[in-house]
Amino acid sequence: MKRPSPSGRLARRRTWTGPVVALLLVLAACGYDETTVPSPDPATVEAGGDDGPSCTNDGSQVRSYAPEGDVLGGDAVARIRKRGRLVAGVAADTFLLGSRDPSDGQIKGFDIDMATAIADRIFAPATGKLELRVITAAERIPLLEDGTIDIVARNMTVNCDRWQQIAFSAIYYDAGQKVLVGRDSGIEDIAGLADKRICAPGGTTSIQNIQTIQPEAIPVTAGDNSACMVLFQNGEADGVSTDDTVLAGLAAQDPYAVVLDTDFLTAEPYGIGVNADDVDLVQLINVVLEEMRADGRWQDSYDRWLRPSLQVPGKQPRPQYGR
Amino acid sequence: MSQQAPHPQPAADFGEDVPRLLNRLQVAAVALCVLFGVLAALFQVLSWQANGRAADNTDQVVRVQEIQTSLLRADAIATTAFLVGGLEPPEARAAYDAAVDDVLRLITDAADAQPADRRVLADLNVEVRSYTTGVAQARDYNRQNLVIGIAYLNSAGDALREDALPIVQALVDANSDRALDEMDGQSPILLLLVGVLAVGGLVLVNREISRRFHRRINVGVVGAAAGIGLLTLVIAVYAGTKSGSNADTRDGAYDTAVSEASARTAANDAKAQESQGLINRGSGAQYEELFAVAAQTVEENASPATLRLWRDYVVEHQEVRDLDDRGSWDDAVALATSSDAGDPTAALDAVDAAAEQVVTDAAAEAADSFGSGGVVALALAVLTLLGGLVAAAAATWGINQRRREYS
Numbered sequence: 020m021k022r023p024s025p026s027g028r029l030a031r032r033r034t035w036t037g038p039v040v041a042l043l044l045v046l047a048a049c050g051y052d053e054t055t056v057p058s059p060d061p062a063t064v065e066a067g068g069d070d071g072p073s074c075t076n077d078g079s080q081v082r083s084y085a086p087e088g089d090v091l092g093g094d095a096v097a098r099i100r101k102r103g104r105l106v107a108g109v110a111a112d113t114f115l116l117g118s119r120d121p122s123d124g125q126i127k128g129f130d131i132d133m134a135t136a137i138a139d140r141i142f143a144p145a146t147g148k149l150e151l152r153v154i155t156a157a158e159r160i161p162l163l164e165d166g167t168i169d170i171v172a173r174n175m176t177v178n179c180d181r182w183q184q185i186a187f188s189a190i191y192y193d194a195g196q197k198v199l200v201g202r203d204s205g206i207e208d209i210a211g212l213a214d215k216r217i218c219a220p221g222g223t224t225s226i227q228n229i230q231t232i233q234p235e236a237i238p239v240t241a242g243d244n245s246a247c248m249v250l251f252q253n254g255e256a257d258g259v260s261t262d263d264t265v266l267a268g269l270a271a272q273d274p275y276a277v278v279l280d281t282d283f284l285t286a287e288p289y290g291i292g293v294n295a296d297d298v299d300l301v302q303l304i305n306v307v308l309e310e311m312r313a314d315g316r317w318q319d320s321y322d323r324w325l326r327p328s329l330q331v332p333g334k335q336p337r338p339q340y341g342r
Numbered sequence: 343m344s345q346q347a348p349h350p351q352p353a354a355d356f357g358e359d360v361p362r363l364l365n366r367l368q369v370a371a372v373a374l375c376v377l378f379g380v381l382a383a384l385f386q387v388l389s390w391q392a393n394g395r396a397a398d399n400t401d402q403v404v405r406v407q408e409i410q411t412s413l414l415r416a417d418a419i420a421t422t423a424f425l426v427g428g429l430e431p432p433e434a435r436a437a438y439d440a441a442v443d444d445v446l447r448l449i450t451d452a453a454d455a456q457p458a459d460r461r462v463l464a465d466l467n468v469e470v471r472s473y474t475t476g477v478a479q480a481r482d483y484n485r486q487n488l489v490i491g492i493a494y495l496n497s498a499g500d501a502l503r504e505d506a507l508p509i510v511q512a513l514v515d516a517n518s519d520r521a522l523d524e525m526d527g528q529s530p531i532l533l534l535l536v537g538v539l540a541v542g543g544l545v546l547v548n549r550e551i552s553r554r555f556h557r558r559i560n561v562g563v564v565g566a567a568a569g570i571g572l573l574t575l576v577i578a579v580y581a582g583t584k585s586g587s588n589a590d591t592r593d594g595a596y597d598t599a600v601s602e603a604s605a606r607t608a609a610n611d612a613k614a615q616e617s618q619g620l621i622n623r624g625s626g627a628q629y630e631e632l633f634a635v636a637a638q639t640v641e642e643n644a645s646p647a648t649l650r651l652w653r654d655y656v657v658e659h660q661e662v663r664d665l666d667d668r669g670s671w672d673d674a675v676a677l678a679t680s681s682d683a684g685d686p687t688a689a690l691d692a693v694d695a696a697a698e699q700v701v702t703d704a705a706a707e708a709a710d711s712f713g714s715g716g717v718v719a720l721a722l723a724v725l726t727l728l729g730g731l732v733a734a735a736a737a738t739w740g741i742n743q744r745r746r747e748y749s
Contacts (some may be wrong), residue, residue, distance in 0.1 A: 150669035245493030
């Protein structure tokens, strides 16, 4: 039997080491696994509102504290005067009610006029003594409760639930929920909202109201009303539903948007929010509101801010007391 | 010195087929030598390649961190410009455009540099385009004094943080992992193992031969073992040295580059939060919390020189917050948007510039360090391969001597 020579074996070994080396080099040169982005944590689904009212709005919710005695003599007003400024929680993105004027950076609007009138009454005049704090809707009650702000003048609807946490002035404007849609969208009434994407801020009652009134509408939520308008303008929502005053401000910034001419889907009476313990401050505010009615400041403010867009003559609601 | 005797005596076991055994031992010795040469050279080439990739990955980490920084810098500029009003300052616009241009260029560079990142970078490109579109819309509305502009700015900023920045963070993480993996690509232990196995094998071959020829040492085989042993020592020491150097670079220049880039990103994020706090006048508390998070990142990662500049900025920032919290919003905005030296914007610019320089220098140093010694590494690999072949030849020669003696 002929044995292979050692050199022959060596030659054979060399013939397979070459491919092995080549293979290893190829393996080494292979690329990395493709980069991946971890999936975000599943988003919490917006509940679309509170757990539901724990009381019934039977009409008594619009009643406030009747003014009496020396309106500047109460503890809360004294505290504010001692501090030297009234701190008001307001919106800065709600055109016509409270929004930052890009031309000068100042916050202006119907709600701001209310806050200014209150500060004027306390300090006479209020120049430099009204501090506006931009707050979100969700911050309104917590910041009143912890004393960070003295009042909320931020299109705040008075209802019995909120009365259990804070106090309100008399109603200074009767708003109501409506729907904004595209001018030539073909939507002309609430029935036309079926299968349409309607946006309202998450965590508000507006989205629930739409679902109650038109169950076939597709709810879309965003951070706030302006964010809803961004979705609408970008074609990601077919309409926006919230208070008519807010919608008027949004429509005023978009010639292709129109507020549907419907009855109010819900009544949204606005009041100035105050800490539940500051009854004297509520009474002072109620005095201020009546003074504004008497000297025409309320009407002037309405005519300046809201009438051009709402196109209806506004009327200051009659105060109801008895709380 | 020769161990050969004038008359070698084969072993007493006459029943054994000694020539066949010698052939087998010769094949084994040659195989050990060649395998050592090939494997050790291969490990060295792989290590050299790993170091090259470590350098490339370091560049990519810094590149994607630069994307992160530029995005937040763009957002800080856009947000701050909104505070000024409808008429955006030209220099702010130019700075924003430059930051966005940087981002787009860096995305292209990063896609060229790392194929594994391309798909995610394409997604990032979409998000960046969406962000810049949102800012452009916001700017247009703002210029027309329409307040909806701020909603566009907020949406753009939110989307930037929720959609774009997680992508960039994934890129930073993936490339950091790659860089760190490659830095560990040196294999002195493996080289030692291969060398020791080869030497051990040759010693066994030598023992088998010596048992049959009454010679303790076969010069060729032992010479091959000694050569391989010496070679193993040299390449293992070199690999060990390089491994130590990599560790030093990882804990030094590389860490400085990555940490400083994190600090720079956080500093720009903090400035954007400062502006957001002012846009939401009087209610900057939630943005101040985000500012604090960013500030903590800066404190933990910035180099000493940058940290000093950062603390100067924090003093200015605190003054802005104090003014806003006291109700002097106009004064707070005036201070925050002032471009005067010593004011917050200039102070933050100083932080950004200092950090950028540190990142650039440290990244270059790290990449240079990982990429250095390539010629030596390759020369050693070639030397190892040749050494293995020479050892094989020596072993062959040594065993041939015995075969001749036997015949």
